[in-house]
Amino acid sequence: MDAENAGRADQVETNSGTAIDTIYRELRRRIIDGIYLPEQKLKIEHLRAGFQVSSSTVREALTRLTSDHLVTAEEHRGFRVTPMSMADLEDLTQARIVLECAVLRDSINNATEDWELRLVGAYQRLTRAETKLLHDGASFDTWEECNRVFHDALAANAHSVWLKRLRQLLFQQSERYRRLSSTVATSRAEVHAEHMAIFEAAIAHDAERATALLHDHVWRAANVIRDNTALRKALDKGPERRGSSK
């Protein structure tokens, strides 16, 4: 029996704009947060009933999620949460390294006053969140938010809108895996040291050093999962073979 995730009267308010957009965001959140599991079927009728909207609305929200590659559609057999796997994580990591580094290098080479100010702010907030997390005073959600803002700030100054857009896509994708690795005791202090080093190199306009550090940072994040037998198996063996979302 598999209930507890999704289903009964989960009324989403957020009256921001169209219904489609509201549903889209809520579904995205649930997928990234792992409320809907990889490969889980996302049935129109079920979601429609839960959100109290029309089938078309759900359908369009799901179609939008396929852009983010969080949902996969197959003709005549509906939508499901995009699978996760060790292979995908390796692949994603490689792609992220290419994009994150390209974007950071560009950011540094075009460094401006405004950018550095923004970066300092993001770094300070991240530092606070990471210090609190060490002393068990803050939630993982808060840290994740600060982490995202910090990495966005690193990228923000790059010229190419396209590179930034693609980087964002991959970063979002990696959030699902980060969520996974948060379940094991990972060395917070090391992660913070990495962030500090990257920050300092960026502020010093040392593009070579900064990208090298970022490269390792992204790589090590994947290592947390790679080195943990339980997680590795959870990813490849049993991605909770629950087909229905009922």
Next chain:
Amino acid sequence: MDAENAGRADQVETNSGTAIDTIYRELRRRIIDGIYLPEQKLKIEHLRAGFQVSSSTVREALTRLTSDHLVTAEEHRGFRVTPMSMADLEDLTQARIVLECAVLRDSINNATEDWELRLVGAYQRLTRAETKLLHDGASFDTWEECNRVFHDALAANAHSVWLKRLRQLLFQQSERYRRLSSTVATSRAEVHAEHMAIFEAAIAHDAERATALLHDHVWRAANVIRDNTALRKALDKGPERRGSSK
């Protein structure tokens, strides 16, 4: 008065799969081929009537096109063809260089017998198309197809599915601009020489040389537009300010 593009009973057959998919593909073709111009409004009702399908079908096809970034949606004011500009071309070119080179390097480093065979085939077909094009014997469409297949073949052997996926996205995006530059007399012979050089470096497993050549190849393709005053102006000044698709 602006007719001649889109409108009267354009019945699309292609009975492959769902109606949404058929419409999606046809719209994509028309946007890339420039039948629908940048910034042109894509009205649901108009398209619905033209294709003889329901509004929902058109709507979903348009939503899918936003994944490809060929169509841009704005809340409560519908869909329009994504704009083109000189700035976007510069940006896109920079991003393409990063991805095309990363992918080619990976392809070469993992070189296999099968891949080389495929590459040779693609190169030979491209050579034939380019030779014919020089003597005015083949259509631009045929060349474009061969060019795409050749560049796909270069990328095909890379490990990272993500990098390949993103490369594909950008390549498709660049097709719109390539279409534009086909209107001016560009030096076909030079382009062919570039293709040959890249091909030879790839077959020789010289990743450094191959990526350097590919870098220049992508850059020069942008130059064709950059160096042509008429095209440059057409892009930024008057993207044919025809709002309605009526």
Next chain:
DNA sequence: ATATAAAAAATTATCGACAAAAATCGCACC
């Protein structure tokens, strides 16, 4: 003439119903 506001028209977003296809079940048969 020009600006402003109300009314009309056009367009998009949402709905619920129905048709088409896939998955599931029940039963004969090996």
Next chain:
DNA sequence: GGTGCGATTTTTGTCGATAATTTTTTATAT
């Protein structure tokens, strides 16, 4: 016990209508 086949149920894809919103037009005052 398993295996193929047809009927039933579930789920997806498509439709056309209506509500909500934006754009255009018309009317009115400055």
